Amino acid sequence: MTDATRTIRFTLNGRAVTARIAVYETLVEVLQREFALLGARESCAQGLCGCCTVLVDGTAVSGCLYLAAFADGAELVTVEGLPKDGVLHPVQQAFVDKGAFQCGFCTPGMVLMTKELLEQHPHPTEDQIRHYLSGNLCRCASYPEIVQAVKLAADKVHI
Amino acid sequence: MRSIGQSVPRLEGHAKVTGSVEYIHHLRLPGMLYGKIHRSALAHARIVSIDASAALALDGVHAVITIQDVLSLVPNPYYGPAFHDQPILAHGKVRHVGEPVAVALAVDPHIAEQAADLIHVEYEPLDAVFDEIEAARPDAPIIHDVLKPAGMFTDLKHLGGRSGTNVALDARVRRGDIAKGFAEADRIFEHTFRTGKVIHATFEPMVSLAEKQGDGITIHTASQSPSFVRAEVSRLLGWAENRVRVRTAFLGGGFGAKLYIKLEALVAVCALLTGKPVRIGLSMDEQFYTITKHGATVRIKTGVTDDGRMIAREVETYWNGGAYADIGPRVTQKSGFTAAGPYDIEHVALDNYAVYTNHPPAGALRGFGISQLVWAYERQADIIAREMGIDPLAFRRKNVLREGRPHATGTVVTDMEIDAVLDLLEKRMDWRRPFDRGTGVIRRGRGLAIGLKACISPTTSVATVLLYGDGSCALHCGTVDMGQASDTAMAQIVSEVLGIQTQSIRVVRPDTDVTPYDMATLGSRSTFHMGNAVRAAAEDVLAQVFHIAATSLDTEVSSLECVDAEVVSSRGARMTLREIMLARFAMQAGTIVGTGSFAPHYKKPDPATGQSPDVTPFWMLGGAGAEIEVDTETGRIEVTKLVNVADVGRALNPASVDRQLTGAAIMQVGFTLFEEMVFSDGQVVNASLADYKIPGFLDVPRDISAGYVEVPHRNGPYGAKGVGETGVFSPSPAIANALYDALGVIVHDLPLTPERVLRAIRQAENRPLGDE
DSSP states (O other), X not given: OOOOEEEEEEEETTEEEEEEEETTOBHHHHHHXXXXXXXXXXXXXXXXXXXXXXXXXXXXXXXXXXXGGGGTTOEEEOGXXXXXXXXXXXXXXXXXXXXXXXXXXXXXXXHHHHHHHHHHOSSOOHHHHHHHTTTSOOTTOOHHHHHHHHHHHHHHHTO | OOSTTSOOOOTTHHHHHTTOOOBGGGOOOTTOEEEEEEEOSSSSEEEEEEEXXXXXXXXXXXXXXXXXXXXXXXXXXXXXXXXXXXXXXXXXXXXXXXXXXXXXXXXXXHHHHHHHHHOEEEEEEOOOXXXXXXXXXXXXXXXXSBOOBOTTOGGGGGGTTOBSOSEEEEEEEEXXXXXXXXXXXXXXXXXXXXXXXXXOOOSSOXXXXXXXXXXXXXXXXXXXXXXXXXXXXXXXXXXXXXXXXXXOOBOSOOTTTTOSOSSHHHHHHHHHHHSSOEEEEOOHHHHTTTOBXXXXXXXXEEEEOTTXXXXXXXXXXXXXXXXXXTTHHHIIIIIGGGTTOSBOOSEEEEEEEEEOOSSSOBOOOSSTTHHXXXXXXXXXXXXXXXXXXXXXXXXXXXXBOOTTSBOTTSOBOOSOOHHHHHHHHHHHHTTTSXXXXXXXXXXXXXXXXXXXXXXXXXOOXXXXXXEETTSOEEEEEOOOOSXXXXXXXXXXXXXXXXXXXGGGOEEEOOBTTTSXXXXXXXXXXXXXXXXXXXXXXXXXXXXXXXXXXXXXXTSOGGGEXXXXXXXXXXXSOEEEHHHHHHHHHSSSOOEEEEEEEEOOOOOOOOTTTOOXXXXXXXXXXXXXXXXXXXXXXXXXXXXXXXXXXXXXXSOSSHHXXXXXXXXXXXXXXXXXXXXXXXXXXXXXXXXXXXXXXXXXXXXXXXXXXXXXXXXXXXXXGGGOOOOTTGGGSSHHHHHHHHHHHHHOOOOXXXXXXXXXXXXXXXXXXXXXXXXX
């Protein structure tokens, strides 16, 4: 275990921030410890389940594998950054409306991935939805409801 | 009905989509230590020595705890719900790979992990046994010197002190005269079916924290059974239950993994020994060594008359319980007695054996052993039907157990809508439509199956409803919301009674210092048991409210009703709940407390025959229909359509019922097609989501739907039954029956991996595949 630490600067949900980190620390660890942001969470610890999803410069990454040091200078968005003025993001609202979760542990990752999907494919087909989200797993298997929520969000985001 | 039967949105929905919902996973306590478990590398061995010096030399390491430290605090460190057989840390020997041997405690999780790796344990290996049939033989290596049944279940007492066996429990059912039945049968069918081991893989990995507080201890734990944890930790410490506080939060999945005691005794001991708060959280791979579903071998022999009636059935099931009993003996008995299926069979003999092996412990996983049995009896049902030239659905209709008829246990079946379930399945599957099975490489098939479960009994739930000075309302109940939407359902019940909007009812998280006793959140029991307790508690509040209102309004209680948080008399006088509180307490003050409890009637089965007039509070019935495509060149199955049908009594929240049935079915699709723990000398070679695949978006059948039959159960709250497990009963045999329909091949073992299916296809074509 090395004691080497460094200071990184990045934009977090629209706000300029700094954090003192150990070089081996992951994004999830730093977001939780330094910023009390708990939406990105570690589950499989191998970048396979998507529970730890964070958007870095607009691209989804696995926060359980992504070293915090690499976030230096980047623009980060977590699920906590989506609501505006206390109003849920349309994707979040669609997940509520369709009841697209059970235990909720994977939900922030699903929401962020859906946001990225809709930015690239504003009107996704069912196949596009399934393939785009296939890197996010839900052990409760709320998959049918999530697909419905994505479709609802696609309708609402671009009205 | 105002709230019941409505798809009320989840109370915690906003918190879940914003990531702010509380999980124990996220809890950090000031000054706490992180624990990392050093685990056994061998399946069965004596511990010669433990050397922690290198770990202790590491900066930031506070302590390394072994069983010697535990014994200074807990002289008898063995725990478990059915048997007191599991030591808090390995005691003299290890019985499975991954068994906790020592815990490194450090100020930082990374240091703790490094320290755990530096602990050196010297072993003297012992012969190990992994297969449940081999382990049950008299010459097998013995895993526990003496059987130690827990006192809680009186019907296990006779096993106390038994030695020289790995069979922890044998449970039997006898009805009629099995020899006579087979003698009278025209045809006899005999098969052996197997299921492998699979795991829950909860996304919030198991986690517990403990902190000493005054002369007591508080345990924060991701647990489905806080009341049990309190009782068992108190017993281990020799403390009164009121010194142990166990609280939980929302669970990131449970499925039976987080039941009884898992990490709680260990974390409590670590906190007491160090005087500091301690957190132990597992990684995903550690979960594979903590609790699994039972693998099972089911031998099933059925006698049938020429007109297609099953008249005799003998089922012998060996349950691979792993190294510690956990709840395995209950699975063995409580599921085992349903092994004849939802059928009306005159002569029945069922034998169930809970067997210790050197695998990680097996416990409850969504269905409590039922899906292993349905796999056998519903697979065999289709083989019988085809051999007898009867349509599979017609064969079932000819044999099913109907209202008023005795089940194999002797309990007369009531409130089970078996014909309605079959009718709905027929309709959803469009069963009479001619079906194109294809002729090329891709073949198609369809199949169906039905399964039965008896809700576990007897268990108790207690609830409290509180009305505060401003007329707002809170519910204290110990049901743990692990994703099934129990909070919302329970609030709907309060809403129904008191006329308060569901969304405005505060549901307090389970906390044994606050919420009353509940046996556990398991076995689809909460809606029925806790639902009844909550309803009684709310009605208790309502009675007190009506009494105050009747006095204030100078009217009779019988003239009052509660609508939209107001009490209204038949003459039109009204009082809000707030005004009623003011009338009673003279200012915004006071609390009205309503309590309710529920425990069903029950009669313990006769140990010799398994007969009981009252074996369960309600029967759960689930059916599935599947259409598949199978690639005859690769053995790959694609489920193109999956229908799940359940008898739910009454759907309190239809959207939640739908999600439970469909989610359970998709989980079972994973167990059917690809999920399987692969072992080598007791080591799980695929202990990660990289190598143990669970269902993702692309595995969900294109056409998946749930349907349910609603005929209110006479004793259920508003007629409801439990539904959390029903969706897992039948998909496996339905899919395998579809394969049988497509190609006529029989696969006896789950999962139906492409390799296994291809081998079966090639075997049937008389050109078997080689071993490589």
